[in-house]
Amino acid sequence: MDDALELPNAPPKPVQGDEPDENSSGDEDSGADWTKLSSLNINRPIIPRRGEKEFEPAPGGGSGLQIHVLDRARSAMFDALRATRSTSSKAMSYAVWYPSIARAHVTLSRGIHFTSMGHSVPRKEENEEKTTKRLELLPEEAIYMIERGALFCTKAGGAPMSAQQAFSEMLGTEDMTLEKYQVYSYLKRLGYVVTRATPPSPFYPVTPPSSTSSTPLRHQSLFSRFTFHLTKLFSRFNWWRPLCINPWLRQHMSYEFIYKSLRFIPSGHNAPLHVKHTSASPYKIFYHLYKPSTPFKKTSPPPPDFSVVVVDARVTQMPTLRELDDLFGELPELPPPLSRQRHPQQGPQPARNQLPPAPPTPTTLWSWISSWVFKEPETPSPLPRRPNPFAALKAGKRIVVIAAVDAGNISFFRFGQGGFEDWPMM
Amino acid sequence: MQTHYSDISSLSTKYPRTTGSLFLVYNDIVYSQLWTDVQVLDLEPCTRAAIRGCRRLNANNTHTQIANIVPCTLSELVSLEWLDNAFVSLDDPPEVYLAITSDDSSIVYYKISRGIVKPPL
Amino acid sequence: MSLIGQKNKRGGFKGGARRNENNRIYVNPLPLVFTDPPRSRTKSILSLLGISLASLENPHCEGILDVATNSVWLTNTAHSMVLWRRGFFGKGNLSRSEPSWLARQINIRRTGGNQMTSEELTAKRRAERQQFKQDRAKAIQAAFAEAEVAFETEGRVVKVALSGPSIPSAATWKPSESAKPPSIPDQSTTSQDADHPVDEEEPPLEDMEHLQLTFAEAWFLLWTMDCLTILDAQTLEPMSIQQIWSTFQSIHLNPMLLLDPKSQPSPKLQLHFDNPFLIHYVAYHHYRSLGWVVKGGIKFCVDYLLYKRGPVFSHAEFAIVLCPVYEDEDDKTTSPFELQNTSPFSWSWLSTINRVNATLQKTLILTYITIPAKSRISPDVLSSPACLSYYSVREVVIRRFIPARMRD
């Protein structure tokens, strides 16, 4: 059925739940139509649809109409860029930037930003004995608020800082790079709460370590591995004849048995990994990400919705298996996603509905016997909705988001720890 | 088995390593794509044979076009110099078709042109 | 006789009928077939005791080793059909999937080309799409030209609509007789009629197609299923399983030795854990053992496609890229092979292959195969398939993360 898709000019299929521009041909960058911006209601902005573009300019640099339309688009863009950063004096927050500690000390805090930004640090004031607690912003927090026109930042002597100066002086301090800042502001603009995964100071509020609850599935795969070793030990496995079918045993006379007895190549992320560790890796979880809907308390942040790594795509290749393994090792295991209630979402997949593969049940000879002996509990009592194996396979057991930034272009990928061994098709 | 390779035998013995992809592509061109006047050319700088024939542009063969195909396998490595040599040895046609074969006998064809050639409107 | 030929004879099946027909034809997921004896009381009692009276039937197919194409060829149509229908093994070298070349040729002769095979239908649809695109581009160009005139003459700025009554859309456009490809004067040779005479007395068609099995498929079929015999191309003698095991490895090492009939078998086969045959086999076996139908993915720029039941039932869900990982990087520097994808990709390459597959609704999977370090495991284990238990397989699922859509 993929025959038609094999041709490179196959019409891309509409992806359900996805906007057409996600994967298809639209030019993502520079694709916005700035002329639509001027007609926007500033108070309730709606992103205009992608402007319709032409194939190429007429010879000689474009026709009269083309030049006219282009000039209009350009001036719309430049006008929008000239907008000043300003806030009412009653809503403006104030801070002083201290380059030596890479922190902005908030002297007057106003507005909702501080419910998720800034943390309290005891500092010894200059020429003073006592230590007082004060509110400080990390470089990315300070730049972001300056960019939004919500924070007026000065240097210690009182000199005001422009946004330009904030970029020049606040980036490059501590772990903050332009790439990391761009990812931060991209996510903040969408309403996410973004915090540092590794506390930049002992006073930075941390997420309590997540309790990695092992799921029934984990037991299952450990169990099948166990039975495999039993099988190998006791049945004198012949490597020249791996499939041993006893035609007298009813248990053996099924395709399921055949498939199960062929599963002897170690698989899954729990198998020992004999690959050496690399010395210094750029792949460290840097941000914790909370959806706007997640209740967030600044002083005791909940477990994050996503963990994000940021790399400079120009100088960094994709992570190695070892790096991925290390990242997954820091992440909690997620329960498999439940199947959706609505079936039509799944598209033309008749086979899927006909044969919903049950969670693996032990059926090799030895598991069969051992299930008598050890009284291994039956498949967990029927769940109201059983996980959809396809959804589980596509999601992965652990997820890390990697943002690869190439000269300002951010590509977000989610890397899921796959587990095909947990979800056999038969 | 030798008979299968008879049409291309002389150059397949000269370039045994690339015989497999040559064979698959030659047969596809002759029997599936139904090109006519198909001949096998020596492409010495690429240590292989190339294929030249009349490509069908419509169903009843009233319109055809002479085209050149350079076969290679998925597991080889090529380079710009290598592709350039292919153009030169084939008397600098505006384009050559690169036929890439895999072990399951699949073939994909891509048109490679020299210079900056605009996509079709 | 090919299924495709039959289908078209009857004018094609409707959706449900085709599904039933497919369920019947492709009922066995593997070449092995269990045949149940008729129902009886004895059988039920025995079955309660876990004893079976069913019997196992495994077909015996014959293929020839073809060193040049790194594959095994089946030329016996009956054998090809068994392997295709029971587990979708192999590919017809002149077809997209099951060998159907002969059926297509017979069809052309019988109907004079009026009844189209799926390959021909695809070609026709492709031509129509091309025509539609050209028509649409022309109409859009005309609309722009009109707008240009309005601007130049009246100073009016007309927004060119890219849809509307004058612009053909995919829904409204219909191929017309006049919209046939332009008839450019024939520059081709005039001898083509002589080459292809339309003759009433045509010679019987010789089937020019074979079913091609990759080494991974062939090894799976003969090693685990015991349903394939491989003949040596020179002697046409059946090869022993040990012989095949070492041959599949040595072809990747030195195909020249095997291509030259006069050469002696290599005195001592050098054994390497990173032999491409072994890497591919580990992946192939892993997915087959989990019940997937595994097919080549070159057209989607990946190594494999995974189908739940088979390509006739559904689209492939997953696109697999093999990433071999050396446990010991030193083994890579001393390797005689140039294995691909052993180093991490650039981000741009990941974008490329992910984008290709995402537009086709396939999830990209990076399948990491670890290559045992020579310092850890002696390469001597490679003399038998027991070596396979030293590899390991891990998947990493790649998807784009779209922050704007993950906010809930």
Added chain:
Amino acid sequence: MTTDSRPIPIRIANQRAYIWDVDDIAVLRSQHRLCGILAGTLPHLSQQNVFLGVPLLLMPEEVVLLVEKKFAVLVNDPNAHQAPTAPQLQKWEEERDEFAKRHIVVNDTKISQNAATRSMSEDAMRKRKERMERKAAQPQQPPPVDMIPEESPAERTEATPTTDSRPSTPSSNAITVAYPVIIESASSTLEWYDTSAATYNTIEAAQAAGIWSYPSNLSERARCGVFRGLWEQGYFLGGGIKFGGDYLVYPGDPLRFHSHFVATVIESPVATLRPMEIVAHGRLGTATKKSHLLCGWNDEKKDVSYLSIEWAGFG
């Protein structure tokens, strides 16, 4: 257009190149066909990522081209930000206070006009809140996909400052009437921003000063060479990483034209290429109506050769 012939100052900080003045952005785009990429938040549309604001971030290839063509100079931006002298600072404070006074008067009459062209004023926020409350009373509508609502002013809490106000921080009690406070984007308006001792006219000089390193190896030289080669043919170029290449190549300004090509830089004529790359690039190009360009850099001859890939149309 004589003013436009002056070299554009590219602000360099941490090896990254920025343009902060909108006039410079306009010259780059309209005269030099260079687009960069906007990296800042638009203050009046701060909750979306489709339209972004200053600074404009330049690709290193763009920087090298601009400096080599003498269209631009490099400024060591942290050094150009000098500390203001006491009179400079005093002058700035006076101007600020003057501005505030003027606006308090203006505010009484023309509150909403100002708010519409600048960022949101308190008044606008209040009106908006009322609208949203009315909306909430109505049957629920799906929120727009790319936007989330601005935070409601009701949630705004006046946090108490943790320490006493610094001299620079206006006391919250001093002025009870609201006036707009402006945060400058570009530093060029600040009197104490001085580029005279921080400007470099060549890449080599900037490299010697340690503020800029690109291009520092073959791969970066190849990128610069190919970028320049395509630019000299009259194309507009953008980053191509999301499309599986190094650059997107446009026949005209990307504001009005779709790209024709995705270009890949190949470091040398003998650099190895896997056939799978040709499959993938050809395939992706066909699906997105672009051709793929393989751009081969010859580091000895310092020239570029091009091959275009397209699907064959058969097979």
